[in-house]
Every structure is written in structure tokens, then in C-alpha cells.
Amino acid sequence: xxxxxxxxxxxxxxxxxxxxxxxxxxxxxxxxxxxxxxxxxxxxxxxxxxxxxxxxxxxxxxxxxxxxxxxxxxxxxxxxxxxxxxxxxxxxxxxxxxxxxxxxxxxxxxxxxxxxxxxxxxxxxxxxxxxxxxxxxxxxxxxxxxxxxxxxxxxxxxxxxxxxxxxxxxxxxxxxxxxxxxxxxxxxxxxxxxxxxxxxxxxxxxxxxxxxxxxxxxxxxxxxxxxxxxxxxxxxxxxxxxxxxxxxxxxxxxxxxxxxxxxxxxxxxxxxxxxxxxxxxxxxxxxxx
Amino acid sequence: xxxxxxxxxxxxxxxxxxxxxxxxxxxxxxxxxxxxxxxxxxxxxxxxxxxxxxxxxxxxxxxxxxxxxxxxxxxxxxxxxxxxxxxxxxxxxxxxxxxxxxxxxxxxxxxxxxxxxxxxxxxxxxxxxxxxxxxxxxxxxxxxxxxxxxxxxxxxxxxxxxxxxxxxxx
Numbered sequence: 001x002x003x004x005x006x007x008x009x010x011x012x013x014x015x016x017x018x019x020x021x022x023x024x025x026x027x028x029x030x031x032x033x034x035x036x037x038x039x040x041x042x043x044x045x046x047x048x049x050x051x052x053x054x055x056x057x058x059x060x061x062x063x064x065x066x067x068x069x070x071x072x073x074x075x076x077x078x079x080x081x082x083x084x085x086x087x088x089x090x091x092x093x094x095x096x097x098x099x100x101x102x103x104x105x106x107x108x109x110x111x112x113x114x115x116x117x118x119x120x121x122x123x124x125x126x127x128x129x130x131x132x133x134x135x136x137x138x139x140x141x142x143x144x145x146x147x148x149x150x151x152x153x154x155x156x157x158x159x160x161x162x163x164x165x166x167x168x169x170x171x172x173x174x175x176x177x178x179x180x181x182x183x184x185x186x187x188x189x190x191x192x193x194x195x196x197x198x199x200x201x202x203x204x205x206x207x208x209x210x211x212x213x214x215x216x217x218x219x220x221x222x223x224x225x226x227x228x229x230x231x232x233x234x235x236x237x238x239x240x241x242x243x244x245x246x247x248x249x250x251x252x253x254x255x256x257x258x259x260x261x262x263x264x265x266x267x268x269x270x271x272x273x274x275x276x277x278x279x280x281x282x283x284x285x286x287x288x289x
Numbered sequence: 290x291x292x293x294x295x296x297x298x299x300x301x302x303x304x305x306x307x308x309x310x311x312x313x314x315x316x317x318x319x320x321x322x323x324x325x326x327x328x329x330x331x332x333x334x335x336x337x338x339x340x341x342x343x344x345x346x347x348x349x350x351x352x353x354x355x356x357x358x359x360x361x362x363x364x365x366x367x368x369x370x371x372x373x374x375x376x377x378x379x380x381x382x383x384x385x386x387x388x389x390x391x392x393x394x395x396x397x398x399x400x401x402x403x404x405x406x407x408x409x410x411x412x413x414x415x416x417x418x419x420x421x422x423x424x425x426x427x428x429x430x431x432x433x434x435x436x437x438x439x440x441x442x443x444x445x446x447x448x449x450x451x452x453x454x455x456x457x458x459x
Contacts, residue, residue, distance in 0.1 A: 261323030
């Protein structure tokens with residue numbers, strides 16, 4: 001009888017350990033700034049991007065990919081690399097400079113260009129405002145901003161081709177119509193332009209511009225020009241609503257400003273395909289536990 | 290009449306309205322998705338001050354996430370409402386170590402009508418959780434910064450809770 005208790009304890013522990021198997025989401029570096037302690041003022045700078053790309057854990061690149069924010073600057077008629085107009089450096093850094101840094105990373109002679117090895121992910125966000133007063137794009141500016149995104153795509157694809165990397169490029173904007181404009185642009189290469197590249201479109205779940213027909217592309221591969229991924233922030237949505245989106249069985253992307261216990265709860269509960277975090281090292285070590 | 294008086298006395302004991310010394314043990318259910326939602330608490334009340342330790346009993350067999358709250362409540366005025374202040378230490382297991390988060394809790398709780406003939410005290414309340422310090426092996430220690438909305442937004446949450454405690458005087 002006395003031997004029964006340790007066996008029972010072991011059985012319970014084994015069960016609990018099995019339940020604690022961590023999800024393996026793809027870790028994307030939020031705002032190209034995930035190498036140091038969280039500081040939103042350092043988001044989307046070439047310096048933070050350089051440090052983030054060099055971040056390693058156990059000899060491998062920590063991240064699976066990186067997020068690059070682009071802003072169309074009405075005053076200078078140029079495509080900037082930055083999070084918002086309040087934090088644009090002088091001289092301003094451009095989206096193309098950020099893409100070239102990532103391209104150089106893809107060309108490095110390494111087996112681990114990302115944690116997964118040869119496959120790298122880039123998320124390009126197109127900011128909706130074109131001035132510090134949050135003015136929206138004109139039609140001409142919208143086309144110019146989309147062309148900038150495609151210039152970045154060309155640079156990344158060329159590097160991936162040179163180094164035989166697999167590449168996934170995702171596009172997001174708070175203005176879903178900007179994202180919907182990508183497939184309508186003359187330079188749209190399709191979602192699978194070659195056997196090593198994939199393009200995907202993202203919308204935030206709170207967006208009022210999502211429509212019922214988006215369910216087709218979210219839940220099947222039947223719509224080549226539709227939204228592919230839903231992004232969400234766990235503490236800005238009721239838990240029940242998150243469960244509803246999870247039930248859709250769509251690709252989910254969890255994003256956050258800081259790694260909180262709520263973020264870890266969402267990771268374990270909703271198994272997002274992607275996690276956008278400024279704390280790549282913490283999430284890597286959490287996943288590897 | 291005697292029975293009614295005895296019941297009222299137990300209800301007073303359960304609600305701690307008479308400022309007597311009592312132990313309490315019970316459960317806390319919260320809308321906060323950070324810690325475990327159902328946890329156990331044990332504590333004591335002396336005069337107008339109540340002290341409670343709250344944790345998830347699963348920590349003894351599962352160390353993937355551990356939370357321990359220390360809550361202080363003051364029963365003043367009508368005795369029905371109590372401001373509370375507390376500290377929560379949380380840690381999660383990661384590869385080659387643990388990551389820690391320290392939280393400041395500020396809130397208020399209100400007494401529900403006593404249950405089970407006055408033996409069980411019910412409380413509802415709300416608490417603000419400030420993730421104040423984050424640290425761990427291999428990480429820079431980060432303090433809550435209020436430099437901008439983006440610095441603080443993910444590190445403060447507001448939650449509701451329910452507590453039910455068995456109360457007995459000592």
C-alpha cells in the first residue's frame with residue numbers, strides 16, 4: 001500500500017508534464033526591436049534591426065523572422081522605416097535600407113538564418129498615416145507606398161534566391177484597404193510567385209473593414225487575393241471572442257507590446273502560428289522548455 | 290430568538306464585522322487570465338486587517354507557472370467594503386531557468402451576504418494589476434516605465450474576482 005502513493009504521484013506528474021507541452025509558434029521580432037530590454041522608442045531603427053538579426057540562442061538565430069514598419073512621408077514623398085512620426089530619426093531611415101539589412105542577413109553563410117534553419121519570415125506593416133497629424137493616404141500616396149513595399153519584396157526575394165533561402169513575406173496594415181490594394185497592384189506576383197517564396201495578407205481581428213467573404217480565404221486556400229491571417233492582441237479582446245476566432249481554424253498571429261502572463265496564456269490556449277514579440281529570447285526559451 | 294442571535298453572530302464572524310480574530314481558508318476565482326483562474330487562499334483577520342496568501346495548489350506537481358499573492362485588506366467604515374493592496378510573484382519555466390514577474394495589486398472588495406448559516410464568507414471585488422518588475426536568468430531586469438502609453442499598456446490590467454472563505458474564530 002505504501003508503494004502506491006509514489007506511483008500515483010509519478011503518474012500525475014507525468015500527466016501534467018505531458019499537458020505542458022509548449023506550442024511551437026514562429027517567433028517574429030516585433031518592430032525589428034527584440035535584442036534588448038523593451039523600449040518602444042527604439043522600434044524600427046536600423047540599429048535595433050541589426051542587433052535583433054544578430055541575436056542568437058544556442059548558436060542559432062533566435063527569431064524566425066522580423067517585422068519592418070513602413071511609413072509614407074507626405075512631406076518628403078518617401079517611404080520611411082519607422083513606427084510613427086514622433087520617432088523618426090534625422091537623417092531618416094528608409095524602408096529600402098531596412099530591406100537591404102535583412103537581405104544581407106539572408107546572404108550570410110550560415111545554416112541557421114532563422115531558428116528553423118533556412119526559412120525566414122518578414123512581416124511588412126504599412127502605416128496608415130502619412131503625416132504627424134495622422135492624415136490618411138491620397139490615392140497617389142497609396143500607390144507609392146505599395147510600390148515601396150514591392151521594392152522591398154524584390155530586394156528580399158533576390159537575396160533569398162542568391163542564398164537559396166525559403167522566404168515568407170506577410171503584409172499588414174491597420175487600414176485593411178491598404179492590404180487589399182496589394183493584390184490589385186500591377187506588381188502583385190501572386191501568393192506563390194516561385195517555389196521558395198510565399199506572400200500572405202494579414203488583418204487585425206478588430207478591424208471593421210473585415211467582411212464575411214474574408215472567411216473563404218481565412219479558412220481555405222480558395223481565394224488567392226484574400227486575407228490569410230488574423231492578428232490579435234490577447235488583452236484587448238474578450239477571451240470568449242478569442243475562442244471564437246480560434247474555432248475558425250484560421251492562421252492566427254498573436255502580437256504584444258510586452259510579454260505578459262496573459263500573452264503566455266494566449267500562446268498555450270490558442271496556439272497561434274506566429275507570435276510577434278519584442279522579447280524573442282524569452283519566447284524562444286519558453287518554447288524550448 | 291436564541292437561534293436567530295446565534296446565526297447572526299456566526300454571520301458577523303464570517304464577515305469579520307465584529308473585528309474578532311479569525312482564520313479563513315477558501316477559493317478565489319478571477320477574470321485575470323495571467324495567473325491560474327481558480328486558486329486557494331488561507332489567511333487571518335485581526336481587528337480590521339485581513340492578511341491572505343493565495344496560490345494554485347497545482348504548483349506542488351506542476352512548476353510550469355507559479356503564482357503567489359499576498360493580500361492585505363482593511364475593513365473600515367461600514368465594514369462592507371475593503372481597500373486592498375497586494376503583491377503577486379509569478380514565475381514561468383523556460384529553458385535553463387525561470388522568468389519572474391512581480392506585480393503590485395490595488396483594489397477593493399465588498400462583502401456578499403454570508404452563506405451556509407454564516408460559516409462561509411463571500412467577497413467580490415476588482416483589482417488593478419501592475420506588472421512592476423520582470424527579471425530572470427539571462428535577462429535584463431525591467432521596471433515598469435510610464436514614459437509612454439506603449440511602455441505601460443500591456444503591463445497593467447484590471448480584473449474582477451470572487452472569493453469564498455470558510456471562516457472560524459481563534
